[in-house]
Every structure is written in structure tokens, then in C-alpha cells.
Amino acid sequence: MEFRDLKTQYQNLKDEIDAGIAEVIRSADFISGKKVRELETELAAAVGRKFCISCANGTDALELVLRVWGIGKGDAVFVPSFTFMSTAEVVSLLEARPFFVDINLKTFNIDPNCLKKAIAEVQAEGKYTPKAIIPVDLFGQPADFDAILPIAAEHELKILEDAAQGFGGLIREQAACSFGDASITSFFPAKPLGCYGDGGAIFTDNEEEMRLLRSLCVHGKGREKYENIRIGRNSRLDSIQAAVLLPKLRAFFQYELDAVNHVAELYTSQLKDVVRTPSVQKSYRSSWAQYTILCNDRGQRDNLQKKLKGDGIPSVVYYPCGLHHQRAFAYCGYGENSLPATEAACERVLSLPIHPYLTDDEVCSIAAKIKGYL
Numbered sequence: 001m002e003f004r005d006l007k008t009q010y011q012n013l014k015d016e017i018d019a020g021i022a023e024v025i026r027s028a029d030f031i032s033g034k035k036v037r038e039l040e041t042e043l044a045a046a047v048g049r050k051f052c053i054s055c056a057n058g059t060d061a062l063e064l065v066l067r068v069w070g071i072g073k074g075d076a077v078f079v080p081s082f083t084f085m086s087t088a089e090v091v092s093l094l095e096a097r098p099f100f101v102d103i104n105l106k107t108f109n110i111d112p113n114c115l116k117k118a119i120a121e122v123q124a125e126g127k128y129t130p131k132a133i134i135p136v137d138l139f140g141q142p143a144d145f146d147a148i149l150p151i152a153a154e155h156e157l158k159i160l161e162d163a164a165q166g167f168g169g170l171i172r173e174q175a176a177c178s179f180g181d182a183s184i185t186s187f188f189p190a191k192p193l194g195c196y197g198d199g200g201a202i203f204t205d206n207e208e209e210m211r212l213l214r215s216l217c218v219h220g221k222g223r224e225k226y227e228n229i230r231i232g233r234n235s236r237l238d239s240i241q242a243a244v245l246l247p248k249l250r251a252f253f254q255y256e257l258d259a260v261n262h263v264a265e266l267y268t269s270q271l272k273d274v275v276r277t278p279s280v281q282k283s284y285r286s287s288w289a290q291y292t293i294l295c296n297d298r299g300q301r302d303n304l305q306k307k308l309k310g311d312g313i314p315s316v317v318y319y320p321c322g323l324h325h326q327r328a329f330a331y332c333g334y335g336e337n338s339l340p341a342t343e344a345a346c347e348r349v350l351s352l353p354i355h356p357y358l359t360d361d362e363v364c365s366i367a368a369k370i371k372g373y374l
């Protein structure tokens with residue numbers, strides 16, 4: 001059994017993907033080609049943003065936005081601790097200071113009350129200037145933007161939505177990748193919308209920032225080729241990756257998103273009486289990058305994972321350690337119990353196989369096994 005079945009997906013979309021890749025090779029239009037522009041137009045329309053700027057990966061996407069906002073030394077950026085490394089790494093790369101915020105154990109997303117407290121503490125201390133928040137749409141569910149947007153407005157903080165795992169999510173009618181001042185996503189193969197290598201995208205409604213981002217992605221280019229007006233970098237999406245993403249994007253909205261939501265509902269109906277199943281906020285939709293259950297304690301979690309493995313069922317601990325306790329961020333000085341919900345999650349979470357091609361029989365058999373062990 002696959003944790004995320006990219007092989008079946010490829011078999012379903014093989015004709016279109018192969019034809020698209022062949023076309024790129026035939027036309028030798030490998031970098032920033034026609035397909036890349038086509039994909040950006042479709043992505044922007046799909047999420048309801050004016051502009052989409054594709055780039056090399058989700059981490060670059062995060063860093064480029066912060067760079068355009070001028071985030072740097074002396075600035076405070078608020079991030080959840082329960083997330084992938086990139087969310088906070090980019091803050092440190094720009095020599096700003098990441099402030100780690102605890103999560104809500106129900107949604108695994110940043111807790112708005114803890115966010116308020118963290119902002120107040122930084123203000124009271126006066127050492128760093130609060131500048132931005134990076135809410136993460138963890139495991140596919142949009143962060144609690146209903147609560148976060150007013151907090152950002154009150155403190156005049158920018159919001160960068162990290163939707164690396166969130167593409168396809170919704171809050172009522174509004175799509176993930178359209179919340180806050182700018183959003184990013186990742187096309188890493190295992191994300192809800194993945195390509196066949198690395199890839200990423202930035203979404204914004206701000207035309208001036210769009211122009212700056214496009215320039216930064218291509219060595220700070222000006223109007224003419226070989227005219228460089230600022231220090232940039234090389235961060236582009238390959239045309240072959242765009243050729244993979246175009247048919248996948250259509251399949252994603254045509255049936256994959258519904259299929260994966262069906263899988264999640266079935267898991268929940270089967271498991272809700274034996275473990276804490278993931279909850280989605282009212283009027284929110286998840287794209288189920290992960291289906292993550294919460295066990296009673298570390299012992300139960302580790303045991304469950306071992307038994308599943310013995311029965312050939314893969315499961316993964318996302319994440320075993322909060323960023324506030326990673327060695328890379330030791331310089332930020334977070335002690336034991338500083339973010340209790342994050343620390344509890346790290347001990348108790350387990351992500352089960354989930355993808356649009358998981359059958360009802362497979363879900364029921366995984367659930368039956370879990371019920372049996374517990």
C-alpha cells in the first residue's frame with residue numbers, strides 16, 4: 001500500500017502527461033515556456049488571485065515574498081512551531097527573528113489567542129519590531145483566517161499564507177492561496193497538487209510586487225535580456241513540470257478533491273469512536289494533504305505505528321519535533337513546555353495513508369485494523 005499513491009494517479013493521467021512532456025521536448029521550450037505561462041494563468045484563476053508567479057520551490061516562494069516586503073534584521077515574524085522547516089527557515093535566512101506560536105490541537109493550525117499573546121510579548125519587550133505572520137494551512141486545512149485577519153489588521157502586520165499543503169482548501173467560497181497579502185504553494189510531489197520534481201508558486205493581487213517577484217526570480221532582470229537592475233536569483237519552474245501540472249490541476253478540481261474528501265469522511269466515520277480524528281472548522285474545506293489522528297500518548301502512537309507497519313500499512317509522524325525545539329532554532333531560546341499543544345501533538349500524532357485513489361475497501365480495512373489494535 002502507498003502512503004500517497006502517485007503511481008495510480010499517473011496511470012490515470014498518463015496520456016495527457018506524456019503528451020505534454022513530449023510537446024515541451026519537441027518545442028525545446030524548456031525554461032519559462034508557454035506552458036509555464038498557461039499554468040500560472042490557470043492557477044491564479046483557480047484560487048481567485050490576480051497574479052501567480054511560479055518559481056523553483058515553495059521555500060523560495062516564501063523567502064522571495066518576505067524579501068519583497070523588506071523583512072530583515074530586527075524584525076519579528078510570527079510562525080506556528082508545528083510545521084515544516086521552511087516556514088521559519090526563511091525568516092532566519094533573512095536575519096529576521098521567528099517567533100514560534102502554539103497551535104490549536106483540534107485543527108493543528110496556529111492558535112489565534114496564542115498569536116495575540118506572542119505579539120503582545122514582543123511589543124512589550126521592544127527588542128524586535130512585529131512585521132508579519134505566516135499562518136500555515138497545515139495538512140490541507142486553511143488556517144483560521146477569520147480570527148487571524150483582524151489580529152493582523154489591528155497590529156498592521158502583513159500576512160503571508162503558507163499554503164504549501166493547503167492548495168484546494170476553502171473558507172466558505174474563498175480559496176486557499178488567496179488569504180492575506182500574499183500566498184505561496186509548493187508542487188513537491190507529495191503535496192496536494194504535486195509535480196515530478198521541485199516547484200512552487202507565489203500568489204498576489206499587488207501588481208508592483210508581482211513585477212518585483214518576477215524580476216527577483218530571474219537574476220533581478222530589467223526590461224531587456226541581460227539587463228540586471230537588482231540582485232536576484234535563479235528560481236524558475238521548468239516547462240516540463242508545468243506540462244505535468246496542467247492535466248493534474250484539471251483532475252484535481254474535477255474529481256480528486258471530492259475523492260480525497262470522501263476518503264477523509266469515511267476514515268472519520270470508521271475511527272471517531274476509537275481515536276481523536278481530525279476536525280475541520282465549520283464552513284472550512286480541507287484538501288487533506290494529511291489525515292492525522294491524535295493518540296492518547298506517545299506509547300499508544302508508537303505502538304500503533306509499529307502494528308500498522310507489521311500489517312504493511314505505512315504511516316508517518318508529521319511532525320516529531322516542533323521547530324521551537326529543533327537545534328537550528330536553539331538560538332531562539334524556547335524551553336520545555338513553552339508551547340504545550342505543539343509538544344503534545346509531536347508526541348501523539350500519526351498520519352494515515354490518504355490520497356484520491358484510496359478505495360473504500362482499503363480505508364475500511366485500515367480502520368478495522370486500528371480498531372482491532374486499540
Ligand SMILES: *Cc1c(COP(=O)(O)O)cnc(C)c1O
Binds near residue numbers: 057136162164165198
Ligand atoms: C513542503 C512545505 C514547504 C516547502 O516547500 P518546498 O517546495 O519543499 O520548498 C513550506 N511550508 C510547508 C508547510 C510545507 O509543507
